[in-house]
Amino acid sequence: MAGRADRKAAAAARHRLLPGGRLAGPMPWIIAIMMFLTVLAAAAALGLGAAVRSMSADLAGRASVQVVEADPQARAALSARTLTALRRADGVRSADAVDPAVLADQLRPWLGDAATSGDLPVPALIDVMLTPGDAPAKLDGLRRLLSGLSPKLRIEPHAAFLLPLAGLMTALGWLSAAVVLLMILATGAVVILAARGAHDSHRSTIDVLHLMGSTDVQIARLFQRRIGLDAMMGSALGFSFAAFVILLIGLRLSATGSDLIAAVSLDTPGWLILAVLPIFGAVLAMLTARWTVLRALGRAL
Structure with a gap:
């Protein structure tokens, strides 16, 4: 008990x-x-x-080439030569010209109708995709290649912007x-x-x-x-x-x-x-x- x-x-x-x-x-x-x-x-x-x-990962191997030329015909010719040279260059997986209409649509919020009127000399753009590997060294090689083609070509890696x-x-x-x-x-x-x-x-x-x-x-x-x-x-x-x-x-x-x-x-x-x-x-x-x-x-x- x-x-x-x-x-x-x-x-x-x-x-x-x-x-x-x-x-x-x-x-x-x-x-x-x-x-x-x-x-x-x-x-x-x-x-x-x-x-x-x-x-x-997405931006490490991507870059944009700007063709800074005021004359439309000279810009188109330089863009074609640059595109051909990039596609033959070592370390480049692909190179594609950006459609001017698409570029104008992206610039319209900032430039208005002037982006499509032709009054402003908008640079041509080429989207470049590099092969996997040492991206800085490949970008340096592309800079030397572009500087030899024309002083009006500029290349900017996408990663630098972001x-x-x-x-x-x-x-x-x-x-x-x-x-x-x-x-x-x-x-x-x-x-x-x-x-x-x-x-x-x-x-x-x-x-x-x-x-x-x-x-x-x-x-x-x-x-x-x-x-x-x-x-x-x-x-x-x-x-x-x-x-x-x-x-x-x-x-x-x-x-x-x-x-x-x-x-x-x-x-x-x-x-x-x-x-x-x-x-x-x-x-x-x-x-x-x-x-x-x-x-x-x-x-x-």
Whole structure:
């Protein structure tokens, strides 16, 4: 009878440490908010990184040749000679003249009707695709080739135009990664405060468990389980809302019609990394709670 009473008392004490209701206290909601922000920051870092890699791969081997000649007939003749020389040059995969009508449509937002009237001497453009390999050395060779043909030829690598943008996107990606790290540290701090508060508010219950023969490890496991459940529910809730927001933003980016903006996207490995974050958050919360409670119990002795 005495043993049964002791077990009932221990069970009642454990129930006081592990209340049945979930999402009732602030802990799960705080974890949900922090996981929501963590997943969004991680998605930004992964998406920006993918965009920079895609941009670098697409533009590393591309360049544009400008034929700066005011006379239309001389410009057309020089463009034809340049196109023939480029197609025969080493390191050039393809060379294609840009349609003047397409170029005029792209210049119309800035020049208006003057882009198609013929009043302005718009340079002719040749799109050049290099073979894989040492792009800077091949561009230097093409510069020497073009300078020998005419001083009115200029070559510009596409990567040079977007280099500042790539640097900005890289910096924003690292900033997002730093935000993820700060959110992880903040989550650990919140769990420490919650574990300390739970320990201080349940000291009488802990004393009863000690009298029933429970060890510090067993008591810490109870706190670990309680905070772990809160962290799992909060992490799942935060991840769900974050995934919905990411999908919504992805649809909006795709609707812009810009290849550069659409490149800021998540592939399958990126989604897998995001899916690991809630699991990592729950494990971090449980280990932090265990360490905090064990340390508090050790000091109390």
